[in-house]
Amino acid sequence: GLNLRVGPLRFEKRTVGMSRFWSGQQSGARIDLLLRIPRAPGINSEDVAVLHDGNQYTIRQIQEPEDVLPPSLDLSLERRAVRLDFPAPPVPDGGETP
Numbered sequence: 001g002l003n004l005r006v007g008p009l010r011f012e013k014r015t016v017g018m019s020r021f022w023s024g025q026q027s028g029a030r031i032d033l034l035l036r037i038p039r040a041p042g043i044n045s046e047d048v049a050v051l052h053d054g055n056q057y058t059i060r061q062i063q064e065p066e067d068v069l070p071p072s073l074d075l076s077l078e079r080r081a082v083r084l085d086f087p088a089p090p091v092p093d094g095g096e097t098p
């Protein structure tokens with residue numbers, strides 16, 4: 001089944017450059033969004049990123065930029081045409097379900 005592997009994470013939207021965009025097109029992927037996130041273990045290409053607005057993206061490429069502090073990952077994302085249903089994230093003890 002589907003489960004939450006990493007998150008939630010803070011992120012910064014970055015500009016999808018022309019070379020990244022066209023490289024994605026040549027490999028059959030459309031790069032719709034580029035995010036910079038804190039470096040975290042367990043993130044793989046083909047995972048699905050779900051943003052706070054509910055939009056879902058398939059991770060097509062992961063890069064580890066050098067000389068960036070704190071250590072970060074750049075995720076090249078392709079918007080999913082078909083949304084996946086994820087189970088609700090666990091609620092911490094003492095919390096309420098939103």
